[in-house]
Amino acid sequence: MSKPQQSIHPGPRSGLLLQLVGKVFLKATGWKFEGSLPNAAGMVVIAAPHTSNWDFIYFLAGAFVLRLKVNWMGKDTLFTPPFGYIMRGLGGIAVNRSKHTNVVEQLALEFRDGKKMALVVPASGTRKKTPFWKSGFYWIAIKANVPIVCGYLDYRKKIAGLGLSFVPTGDVTADMDRIREFYRDIQGKYPDKVSTPVLKEELQENASD
Numbered sequence: 001m002s003k004p005q006q007s008i009h010p011g012p013r014s015g016l017l018l019q020l021v022g023k024v025f026l027k028a029t030g031w032k033f034e035g036s037l038p039n040a041a042g043m044v045v046i047a048a049p050h051t052s053n054w055d056f057i058y059f060l061a062g063a064f065v066l067r068l069k070v071n072w073m074g075k076d077t078l079f080t081p082p083f084g085y086i087m088r089g090l091g092g093i094a095v096n097r098s099k100h101t102n103v104v105e106q107l108a109l110e111f112r113d114g115k116k117m118a119l120v121v122p123a124s125g126t127r128k129k130t131p132f133w134k135s136g137f138y139w140i141a142i143k144a145n146v147p148i149v150c151g152y153l154d155y156r157k158k159i160a161g162l163g164l165s166f167v168p169t170g171d172v173t174a175d176m177d178r179i180r181e182f183y184r185d186i187q188g189k190y191p192d193k194v195s196t197p198v199l200k201e202e203l204q205e206n207a208s209d
Helices: 016-028 054-066 084-089 103-112 136-144 172-183 200-207
Strands: 032-034 043-048 070-075 092-095 118-121 148-154 159-166
Touching: 016 032, 016 054, 032 054, 043 136, 054 148, 054 159, 084 092, 103 136, 118 136, 136 148, 136 172, 148 172, 159 172, 172 200
Parallel strands: 032 159, 043 118, 043 148, 070 092, 070 118
Antiparallel strands: 148 159
16 A cells, blocks of 8 residues: 655644643633543544634644644645645645545555554534535544544633544444534534534435445
8 A cells, every 4th residue: 555645744742832822822712621632542533613714723722732743634725835834844734635535545544554643634624514524534533443532612612622532433323423412512603604413424324224
């Protein structure tokens, strides 16, 4: 199996200074952080609901608080000069959605190679409301045999955190039922843009029953 075309390295682990910056930022904006990391070397972290550019700022602040090494996927247009170097330095992975590349296999291989990596994925794939979540996060976790962690930003309560954590079973509907239940009462910045946690694979799975 071939290696990814781009070199993927774990994002920088924030030191005590950045941890302090994260805590001060959240406190100054009236937010707080809850939750802890699972006992696992690698994990796929869902970032939801994703309805605003502010989500990325609060996500980084939470990562700083945890002193967490993170990687995240973004459109390749975000990685053009002069900001591309900064984006990659923050753990960004450029994804060209116009080309047929097996990103799932590439990232699963990175986990299997033993890299300590927390891959953060905005599962809705966009800030706009969509009928389905993109399923890449699920299949990366399945192929790499790492836990899915439900990261969240609840704008109603002003809480950023990590919650439900489990290794997916391959029963897509059952696993997604757990995720839906977790996010059921969590409110994004723009509630009318929140996408329902449903995968297209569930329709195929249920049609075959």
